[in-house]
Amino acid sequence: MHAFRSQTCAELTKANVGETVRLSGWVHRVRDHGGILFIDLRDHYGVTQVLCDPDSPVFAEVENLRSEWCIRIDGEVKARDESLINPKLPTGEIEVFIRDMEVLGAADELPLIVFGDQEYPEETRLKYRYLDLRREKLQHNMILRSDVVASMRQRMWDTGFKEFQTPIITASSPEGARDFLVPSRQHPGRFYALPQAPQQFKQLIMVSGFDKYFQIAPCFRDEDPRADRSPTDFYQLDLEMSFVTQQDVFDTIQPVISGIFEEFGGGRKVDETWEQISFRDSALWYGTDKPDLRNPIKMQIVSEHFAGSGFAIFAKLLEQEGTEIRAIPAPSGGSRKFCDRMNAFAQAQGLPGMGYIFWRDGENGMEAAGPLAKNIGPERTEAIRQQLDLGVGDAAFFLGGKPSAFEAVAGRARTEIGETLGLIDQDRFAFAWIVDFPMYEADEETGKIDFSHNPFSMPQGGMDALDGDPLSVLGYQYDLACNGYELVSGAIRNHKPEIMFKAFELAGYGAEEVESRFGGMVNAFKYGAPPHGGCAAGIDRIVMLLADEANIREVIMFPMNQRAEDLMMSAPSEPSNEQLRELGLRVIPQD
Numbered sequence: 001m002h003a004f005r006s007q008t009c010a011e012l013t014k015a016n017v018g019e020t021v022r023l024s025g026w027v028h029r030v031r032d033h034g035g036i037l038f039i040d041l042r043d044h045y046g047v048t049q050v051l052c053d054p055d056s057p058v059f060a061e062v063e064n065l066r067s068e069w070c071i072r073i074d075g076e077v078k079a080r081d082e083s084l085i086n087p088k089l090p091t092g093e094i095e096v097f098i099r100d101m102e103v104l105g106a107a108d109e110l111p112l113i114v115f116g117d118q119e120y121p122e123e124t125r126l127k128y129r130y131l132d133l134r135r136e137k138l139q140h141n142m143i144l145r146s147d148v149v150a151s152m153r154q155r156m157w158d159t160g161f162k163e164f165q166t167p168i169i170t171a172s173s174p175e176g177a178r179d180f181l182v183p184s185r186q187h188p189g190r191f192y193a194l195p196q197a198p199q200q201f202k203q204l205i206m207v208s209g210f211d212k213y214f215q216i217a218p219c220f221r222d223e224d225p226r227a228d229r230s231p232t233d234f235y236q237l238d239l240e241m242s243f244v245t246q247q248d249v250f251d252t253i254q255p256v257i258s259g260i261f262e263e264f265g266g267g268r269k270v271d272e273t274w275e276q277i278s279f280r281d282s283a284l285w286y287g288t289d290k291p292d293l294r295n296p297i298k299m300q301i302v303s304e305h306f307a308g309s310g311f312a313i314f315a316k317l318l319e320q321e322g323t324e325i326r327a328i329p330a331p332s333g334g335s336r337k338f339c340d341r342m343n344a345f346a347q348a349q350g351l352p353g354m355g356y357i358f359w360r361d362g363e364n365g366m367e368a369a370g371p372l373a374k375n376i377g378p379e380r381t382e383a384i385r386q387q388l389d390l391g392v393g394d395a396a397f398f399l400g401g402k403p404s405a406f407e408a409v410a411g412r413a414r415t416e417i418g419e420t421l422g423l424i425d426q427d428r429f430a431f432a433w434i435v436d437f438p439m440y441e442a443d444e445e446t447g448k449i450d451f452s453h454n455p456f457s458m459p460q461g462g463m464d465a466l467d468g469d470p471l472s473v474l475g476y477q478y479d480l481a482c483n484g485y486e487l488v489s490g491a492i493r494n495h496k497p498e499i500m501f502k503a504f505e506l507a508g509y510g511a512e513e514v515e516s517r518f519g520g521m522v523n524a525f526k527y528g529a530p531p532h533g534g535c536a537a538g539i540d541r542i543v544m545l546l547a548d549e550a551n552i553r554e555v556i557m558f559p560m561n562q563r564a565e566d567l568m569m570s571a572p573s574e575p576s577n578e579q580l581r582e583l584g585l586r587v588i589p590q591d
Contacts, residue, residue: 004072004104010046014093016077021096023048024072024104026134027065029115037062038095044139048091050075052098061101061591068114068131070105073098077214122553127567129558141555145543147263148264149216152237152539155256159237161212166201168218172517180232188584194220197536199456200521203493206532207524214239216539222564227551228485228541232566240534246476246492249533250274250433253488257480257537261429264546268570269428274480278436282481283403284326287411289437292484293430295418299410301369302327302398305384313377314355325400328409329388330417333395334358336422341372342397345416349409351399357381358395366392402526404444415484429545436460437477440470440506450507453477455502456521457491458533463499470506476533487542490535499523 086092
């Protein structure tokens, strides 16, 4: 017999009754029923009930067992009485009577309990992650992640892509976040960087004549953490193709992503048609560039109804350049109580409040209620209702000013309204391509022009587009949004050196700096670079959605905490003086 097991804890059935077997695993829980000890023995695959009574030669040893001890047992498979069968377990028809036992690994008092659904502080869970990972939900999440990655690989291979690995130690690249720098021992005072993405290398692979590339790529960015973002590293399905248009990229990645969500989405509906929405329209309609289309609410501009109206706050606001009034429809939200709730929501977001109108049955039919309705009068109120296609029992909320100042709050209000009123279809994955991103943005204080997205993207219109106002230039850049999260980001690349130099020049990067920072890629483009483009899909976020988790750390094996610390491995740690001397570095104490 094998040294540790003849079967796993998920394999034994009624067909094994009478056999002598060997199992190894962890003591999930112990129950004492009148001198008979029942143990749920758990391994990676499942649970088997084993038992021991005073007739067993190892009864005294079994009495000493505690939760999470790792043990091996030898025993005889017996059929459970009909009334004691557990249909929830694959092994629920049998139990194993223990004849021999060996403790493989005793456990100290546990800082968190593996059995059950008891909640623990995240700091405790991350410090003892190896215990946390033994819990059923985390085991399921990590298996799901592995299966998703395997399926991604297979789908990419089936589509004719080849997997290539790109360097982990490289040069700094402007991907929109801070680099993790790595000091060089052999070149004192100089630093490598961990790649924020394989961006330059995958483009160079296209220049090298390979037609389709992909990899499951680790990426490293020194970012502030969020619930849907790791503060240090993440994995993405990275791909690139030569001789393609933007639509070619969409047509290639959509079946892969759709297939993953259909395979692992637990029967939830996956949108077949993926709408293409411009960045400008997405910001207007949804207040974000990663809209949740399960929410049917679409915001609209209603400035004309307030210009010169009796509502002085909005009327005067509209006299200022660049301002507008937007309405957030709220189907079924037409009650004073709900309107007051949303007003409090706006105040919690730092606004003085949020104007509203709601429609109800009156003595003479439908009537509009609320302070705004009284100030602007029935004619304007009716025009707003018709524009928003609302009726009795509905409401609308209003925000005004420069869009950049209130757009994000409007987007959050839209989400709050949709969730509170139960308008969101929870059993659906809704996808949309966000396209036509602006290439540049201006700093509100200094007016300085810089890239707003990926600096290596091709501007729509090529060189001609760069001769006008930089803020009007659109790029062949695109994101895929799903249920309020950005899942995919990509672009058609700028493969022409003269256009690249001009594009960087508008953002304040001179030719010498471009040559210095991206010389490898710029030089390669001088030797017959093909048109190419691609994208990257965030694996962590995809698995988070599939697992129905709200926090990305629930689908990462060993995540950092909110302060970018590894509590289990005590990282980051202080280097020794010897390490610093070897690298030619000195740590300056912080005040």
